[in-house]
Amino acid sequence: MHARRPVTAIRLVACIDCDLLQHLGEVAEGSTANCGRCGSVLRKRPRNSLEHTLALALSAAILFIVANSFPFLSFEMKGRVTQTNVMTGIIDLYNGGKWQIAALVLLTIELAPVAQLSLLLYVLAPLRIGRIPWKLPSAFRMLRHAQSWSMIEVFMIGILVAITKLMGMATIVPGLAIWAFGLLMLVLAGAMSSFDPESVWERVEVLR
């Protein structure tokens, strides 16, 4: 276990974008350290990272459930009404023979966000009460992938574009879920910007 200390103790880091070695001093909460050569972020340390991220991830999980349980748009044309939520959209695409697009939407709007939120909670909730989550490194790796394929914020723009497109053609009534999606987009962005992997590892070192 002590074999792990030397590298972190001298606080030498290499920039992930240009590989330059540099000494990283103490980064104050709420500030960012940038690479002296290419400007890439060496370390961003948000205030109370673990607590903030945990709170925001929990709210995001609740919003995600709401966003998926209710229709986000109703479409009314000549007295006929159709409604949609994300899953019905995916099923319609699948039934229409476009399973590739259905799979892509399923991955980016359902699976990846679910993985992202549950992994965040899985990592942060035990640390909050002083326990190291089981298989933490694997959870971290999966989280990194889930994060890059989770595209709730892009979907929100898609909803807005779809509304504007259909406005001239029929009556569009926004549903409850659309507000949940809007909030989810903001809360999730907040959770990811307050998340700091380095703070997690520091907490783990202390607990060991």
Place this chain on the structure above:
Amino acid sequence: MSAAPATAISISCASCHDCGLLAQLPAASHEEARCPRCGAELHERKPRSLERTLALVIAAIVCYVPANLLPVMTVTSLGKAQSDTIFSGVVYMLEHGMWPLAIVLFTASIFVPIMKLGILSFLLISVHRRSSWQPVQRTRMYRLTEMIGRWSMVDIYVVTILVALVRLGNLATIEAGTGAVFFGAVVVITMLAAESFDPRIIWDRIDVRST
């Protein structure tokens, strides 16, 4: 800055790609190195970065052609069918005065994919030619491609929502077209291409020169 900047690779160390820890690589290069903190495999550089990126960029360019030629969706209203490609969709909106929407879709569906493929090709060529031109700007360009790639998905989501909402039998239906499948492929492949590229190679070629 000193003449020969000290990089992690020059002291046979590597940053862990998963947790960021700087770790010593084993002396024998064939030995598998693991991060002492999180156990991830350590690499000095992303393995086969340039070959992978090149292959993915070519695949994306190949998919880009049908993505733009084939319709992304077909609107059938009272027996009349009208197909739209990405480009004709943007033109339609401009003609009907919906220019904010036209700008959003033009940016997400036409500008962003072309810019991504352009930047990645440019980076590949500049690295291949061992260029020392503006490494900071090139690194910034790379970070930009990594960041904006996901926004091209807007059109895919719009098609998904329209297909789900407009299904009124004879009155009006919207179906997704094959163009959308290829367009989705372009977005996914360019995201993978950006992830395969290792911006540290831009700097390696310059560091070798200055020493």
